[in-house]
Amino acid sequence: MQRILNDPDRVVDEMLNGFVACHSDIIKRVITSEENVRGIIAAVDAPRKGKVGVVTGGGSGHKPAFIGYVGKNLCDAAAVGEICSSPTALAFLEAFRAADGGGGVACLYGNYSGDNMNVKMAVKMAKREGIAVKTVVANDDVASAPADQREKRRGVAGEILMWKCGGAKAAQGYGLDEVVAAAQKAIDHTRSVGVGLTPCTLPAVGHPNFQIADGTMELGIGHHGEPGIEVCKLGTAKEIAERMVDIVLPDYPFTAGDDVVVLVSGLGATPLMEQYIFYDEVRKLLGEKQIHIHRSYVGNYFTSLDMMGITLTVMKLDEELRELVDMDCYSMGLKQVGE
Amino acid sequence: MQRILNDPDRVVDEMLNGFVACHSDIIKRVITSEENVRGIIAAVDAPRKGKVGVVTGGGSGHKPAFIGYVGKNLCDAAAVGEICSSPTALAFLEAFRAADGGGGVACLYGNYSGDNMNVKMAVKMAKREGIAVKTVVANDDVASAPADQREKRRGVAGEILMWKCGGAKAAQGYGLDEVVAAAQKAIDHTRSVGVGLTPCTLPAVGHPNFQIADGTMELGIGHHGEPGIEVCKLGTAKEIAERMVDIVLPDYPFTAGDDVVVLVSGLGATPLMEQYIFYDEVRKLLGEKQIHIHRSYVGNYFTSLDMMGITLTVMKLDEELRELVDMDCYSMGLKQVGE
Structure with missing residues (x-):
């Protein structure tokens, strides 16, 4: 394997260290690696009071996705998973906490079974804390299921346009329903x-x-x-x-x-x-x-x-x-x- | 060869077509492919009257270098060569013409024999047209020659910082000598x-x-x-x-x-x-x-x-x-x- 690595089991932690050090003008790390949470990246100014928080998350190895889309007028926080593995429910919950400025959270993520399960659990946990979370599940990958089974399709690079539109809508000061509707429209289109x-x-x-x-x-x-x-x-x-x-x-x-x-x-x-x-x-x-x-x-x-x-x-x-x-x-x- | 290509001999032209179409908000193509000139990419607003023009150029295959550094407060124009081949003297001359707003041109390029030869010829041709060109030759690659033979060293990624500093100095409104001095200092450091x-x-x-x-x-x-x-x-x-x-x-x-x-x-x-x-x-x-x-x-x-x-x-x-x-x-x- 001709690759630039140290311990193959620590690539995500090490990558995050370099990423946070390099982009401290844009993002911050709000949770460092601990049990069940690999890391949470948030925009430097998150949470912004009153603004709808936009959250995403997913497995590592897809950079710039997902943490590369945390920033101004994009996502407010992202939960980081292991290589090709969903972030845990606790990680998504921490990302919701990091992004919530009182206006609720729009969780915009891709259609993978692990992410679906963990986001669902995190949304329940967030509700108990008084954080309202609504979700949009990206399913833009045409090849992953027939047109009459769109709900089975995976989310791929179209997620970027979903984050772009949802993030912009939130930055314009719209409420949670409007932000979620814009992100849903983006991925539906x-x-x-x-x-x-x-x-x-x-x-x-x-x-x-x-x-x-x-x-x-x-x-x-x-x-x-x-x-x-x-x-x-x-x-x-x-x-x-x-x-x-x-x-x-x-x-x-x-x-x-x-x-x-x-x-x-x-x-x-x-x-x-x-x-x-x-x-x-x-x-x-x-x-x-x-x-x-x-x-x-x-x-x-x-x-x-x-x-x-x-x-x-x-x-x-x-x-x-x-x-x-x-x-x-x-x-x-x-x-x-x-x- | 597992690659996404059409005619291997036309990769530069085809790449330029895609690049120009994608980035028309930043750059324009001032010369399309013709005998001895592969293409010249210039900033949308080049030449800017009175401003020192900043020019670079080099072989293709190093993207974003070189044309990816033409833009606001960076290079005003770049001459495009074939894959791993210097642009011709005529191409550099066309890039000087595209960048010159009357304040002269700083040509900031890397230390390769083909580029050296062709830039030298182009500078002479430009002089006959009344375009004053001064050059800075990047030689940041430590491994390419011993310290006491720095003039033999190649220019590599340090060129980006040379363009960044030279481009910024020109954007600040400084004259040709000051722009060249700043670019020279950047690469010397x-x-x-x-x-x-x-x-x-x-x-x-x-x-x-x-x-x-x-x-x-x-x-x-x-x-x-x-x-x-x-x-x-x-x-x-x-x-x-x-x-x-x-x-x-x-x-x-x-x-x-x-x-x-x-x-x-x-x-x-x-x-x-x-x-x-x-x-x-x-x-x-x-x-x-x-x-x-x-x-x-x-x-x-x-x-x-x-x-x-x-x-x-x-x-x-x-x-x-x-x-x-x-x-x-x-x-x-x-x-x-x-x-």
Whole structure:
């Protein structure tokens, strides 16, 4: 395993130490590692009195997700899990406490069984303390279940747009119901799909726990190597873009005249150059269909350790979402200012 | 080759198309690909009348470098070369034209023979057109030549701090001599070293053009796979940090009481998590030596396609450099606002 690590069992703690030291202008660590809580990252100014707190959380190994989206006009706190493991219920509860300024908490997270269970428990515990928590569960990954079973779909990079819109709505001073409605609308308007070209290696395991044969790619792969819908011949950037656009667009469906956000994320080991080549193909395909790109993001926004691969996310805008997406924000993973 | 590409010979053009489409709020393409010029990227508002133009350029495959550092309070234009190849003299000349607002041009680039030759020719051609160009040649890579032959050293990730300081000085309205002096001071105060864990693959070649055996690492490797100073056993993050800090600190030398900027960059395929683990070790080592970190950057700032590895850059601050480093800036590769 050609990797830069110390103790494979302490990667999350060590990563958090470096992260907190590097970004002390944006975030703070409110709970250091202790029994059942790996760590809670909160915005420097959290909780803000009266403001709805926006919380997320998830397993580690997807950086910038999740802690990279804690900051100004984004999430107020994030619960940190072990590599590819949900944060505990207690961790989510601590994140709620860190974010709650009296206006309640919007917990915006991804559809994974561990997260669902732990968030549910944490919401109950928070209620006993008088913290009102409402949840939005991201399910933007088209490949993870059929359209008539959307409730089974995983949350992937579309979560970033959910945090962006929910965080902006909360920053505008809206109440909990409005913030949750905006975040729900954001994810309902969003579809994603991923493709894997190589597997990733969990530090504690030391070798890939699945394989992708040279010359092939896995279409619809999940962020933890969950099986995709098809293993096929590795295509050109254009062919890969065509396959992914053909999965994403009909599902919503996105159609001529739509105004959209496009988010392309590398999965960790994909050179930025290739992400832009891929984006250019997506852009041309959407242009042919008269779908207008209002804003686009290209980079390592939601990764899977050292996996080679890419994800495509498209969100349809309406007036409200356009305003929320365009709002300034400042975090490690997303900085958008004064345009 | 598990990569997302179309025609391996057209990667730079295709990448530029995607880049320009994605970042039209920050940059524009002033020359599209034509004979001898691959492309010129300039800030949306370049040239700015009276302001010193800041120009850089270099081979492709290092994204965000070089075009990712064109933007507000950074570079005004960048000349784009083929993968790992210098831009032509004509390309540098076009970049000078794109950046010159009548105040002259500071060309801040890295010490590679192709770049040196082509910049020199371009400066002569520019002079004939009445554009005054002065140059600063980055040579921060400690491992590339002994201390008494600094003029032979390569420029690596320290170039980012040179652009940051030169760009900020120009944005403050200073003249060409002051801008060049600030950029020169920035790079003179900066030292870097890299380590490679895996080779990278040039798209047009299709396989790595050098090897790093499993279980080993190459200390002092260059951004194009130039041989390092030692191939040794792959260490832990702590051991790697120790080796690199021991190379960087004595060379300047950085000593107790110094105020520094630390920049850690992944080389393309290194997960962000590991970059923060590495940074945490560097931070502890500097702390032990009473070297104070004023600001730090961790991420994929200067890469080598899909190479697994990391670079460490340290810059000593004085009052002027601190002010320049702290100034707001906004580009694809570096966004720093209102802290």
